[in-house]
Amino acid sequence: MPELPEVETVANGVNERVRGARIDSVTIGSHKEPLKSTPVHIESTLTGARIEHVRRVGKTIVMDIKQHDKKPAQVTIHLGMTGRLLVSKRDVPVPPHTHVNFHLHDGRDIRFVDPRRFGRVGVVDEGTTYEGPGKEPLTISADDFAALFKGRKTAIKAALLNQSLLHGVGNIYADESLFRAGIRPTRHAGRIKRAELDTLHASLQAVLKHAIQLGGSSVSDYVDADGVRGFFQLEHRVYSRTGEPCKDCGKPIEKIVVGGRSTHFCKTCQK
C-alpha cells in the first residue's frame, strides 16, 4: 500500500494519539510471516514500555520506546502492500488479519492489520538505532542524489525503487516524479545528465511534500490512523491513468513494465 507520504501520514497520526502512552501487554497472532523478530523478543521488549515517539524512516514506522531501567529500544513496522496501523478503544471489535495488538494502559489498542501479510513488525535491540537501508529522499542533497546513480546500468525507475539507494520511494511516486522531470522511466540511470538529475531531485522532493500535505494517495482502501483517506490521487498525472490524456500534451498515457512493476509515462513529454 504505502509509500513515503502515506507512511509519514500514518506515523504522524499515530504519534499524536499514543505518544507518552504505556504498553501493558502485546497479543501476537498465529501467523509467523508478519514477524521480523520472535514473539518472545517482541513481548519482552514491549511489555511495560512507554512510547516516546512514533516516526517514519523510509517506508518503515519506528516507535521509540523506553522500559524502566533499560536502554531505549525501537519497534519497526513495515506496512507492506496492505498493512494498517489503527488506534482503537479496546471495545472496538478487532478486525480480521490483526497480527499484532499492543494493549495500552489507558484502555486503547494499537493494531497492526495486514491481509496480504507482506508487512513486518520487529524490534531493534536496546541501545541501537534503526537507520533504514538507504538515504532519505526528503533531505538528500542534489550532489548525493546524483552520486547514487553514477555507473548504474539499470533503468532510472528501477533505481528509484531500490530501497538501498533511496528509501521511501515506491511505484506511484517514482512514476509521478519522472513525469514531472520529463524523464523516461526506461533510461539507464548512469547515462542521465547531471542537469536532468537535478530536475528529478527537485521534482521528487516537491511531489513527496505535496503528497504529505494532502495526506498521501488513497488508491483502493488506504486510510490513515484516523480512517481518513488521502487526496493526492487527485493529483496523479500518470499513475493508473493508462490510455487517459496526458495533462500536458493530451496524448494517451502509456503503460509498460519496468523493474517488474507497472510503469506509466507520456511518450511525448518524457524523453
Add this chain to the structure above:
DNA sequence: CGCGGGCCCTGTGAGC
C-alpha cells in the same frame, strides 16, 4: 556485486 525474475499472500474488480 548488480541486476532481473519468481515468489510470497489475500482481496477486488473487470470481463465473460
Add this chain to the structure above:
DNA sequence: TGCTCACAGGGCCCGC
C-alpha cells in the same frame, strides 16, 4: 448473478 483471472502501493531470495 456468479465465476475466473489478472492485478495490486513491496521486498526477499535466487541464479546468472
